[in-house]
Amino acid sequence: MAKRSFTPLIALPGGYTAEGAPPPGDPSRTLIEHTYATLRDDIVEGRLPPGGKLRIEHLRTQYQVGAGTLREAVTRLVSDALVTVEGQRGFRVAPIALEELQDITSLRVHIEIDALRQSIRAGDAQWRTALAEAFTALSAEEQPIAPPRRRQWEALNVRFHEALLSGHASPWTLRVLRLLSRHSERYRFCAMGLPGSVRDVHIEHTEIYELAMAGQDARAALALEAHIRATPDLLIKALREGRAFLPGTVQLMRS
Structure with a gap:
């Protein structure tokens, strides 16, 4: 899969306004919001397929962000029930049924x-x-x-x-x-x-x-x-x- 670049996404659940402006505040939080919204869009649109394993090391290269940012974004997706936790084995995209x-x-x-x-x-x-x-x-x-x-x-x-x-x-x-x-x-x-x-x-x-x-x-x-x-x-x-x-x-x- 090709590397993803970050552009403002229209995604209210990710913290963006209907006009697409990113939320104000700490730049590190803005990057997390970008990462969360991008991952979420990729799950919704099937680029990250249902049931697929989310390996942090692979995602770091794909999304060009640090492991800490990715883990926080993925944790938010767990809260949304769009990602599941497999004990000590990592994360998977929630299945679709x-x-x-x-x-x-x-x-x-x-x-x-x-x-x-x-x-x-x-x-x-x-x-x-x-x-x-x-x-x-x-x-x-x-x-x-x-x-x-x-x-x-x-x-x-x-x-x-x-x-x-x-x-x-x-x-x-x-x-x-x-x-x-x-x-x-x-x-x-x-x-x-x-x-x-x-x-x-x-x-x-x-x-x-x-x-x-x-x-x-x-x-x-x-x-x-x-x-x-x-x-x-x-x-x-x-x-x-x-x-x-x-x-x-x-x-x-x-x-």
């Missing part, structure tokens, strides 16, 4: 739907303004979503979903959903490349946004649930039809 996607989806539906309804009921003018700004920014990136700008879209997608829930502040809900979102991104990346997909994510977001702004919490919740379930439904269908294969999974038999 259809069952995991279904579990993530069920948790998101259970938590995010209730949080949205509370947010709409409690949302004030400031919430409506923030949601409108997030929707406008996201809309500019997804008509349609350009594959080279997937990272930018992901950051704005996170911003929009968090803005939807921000009318009723719940820090722990946000923490849990951010963790689930980091895992969901691996599957969204697979779904974006499905041949013959006719899904219009912008229409889905528009419906959720308009219902939320209109205060229709029950209908907005139903629209959000359909939106959350769309990715696993599309992947399962593609797997059954032989149009897709998730690394590290057993292919489903065609039905």
Whole structure:
């Protein structure tokens, strides 16, 4: 694999803003953020394959950073559950599995739907303004979503979903959903490349946004649930039809 150079990545979970500026502070922390975001992107996009061993000595050459920086970045990925620890044997990229996607989806539906309804009921003018700004920014990136700008879209997608829930502040809900979102991104990346997909994510977001702004919490919740379930439904269908294969999974038999 070719050596990676560091460029600012659009990755909110890694500490970057939607505009792509690195976080301020200690330069050593900035390098760790760069390393974390780059490793994370390589896991999401499959350059570091599911189940693959992460050898610090090899990664030092590949990413051109010190062992200490790498270990701290990898440790953060362990906290994200994107990397697993093998006792004294080192680290591996977390496996990818259809069952995991279904579990993530069920948790998101259970938590995010209730949080949205509370947010709409409690949302004030400031919430409506923030949601409108997030929707406008996201809309500019997804008509349609350009594959080279997937990272930018992901950051704005996170911003929009968090803005939807921000009318009723719940820090722990946000923490849990951010963790689930980091895992969901691996599957969204697979779904974006499905041949013959006719899904219009912008229409889905528009419906959720308009219902939320209109205060229709029950209908907005139903629209959000359909939106959350769309990715696993599309992947399962593609797997059954032989149009897709998730690394590290057993292919489903065609039905």
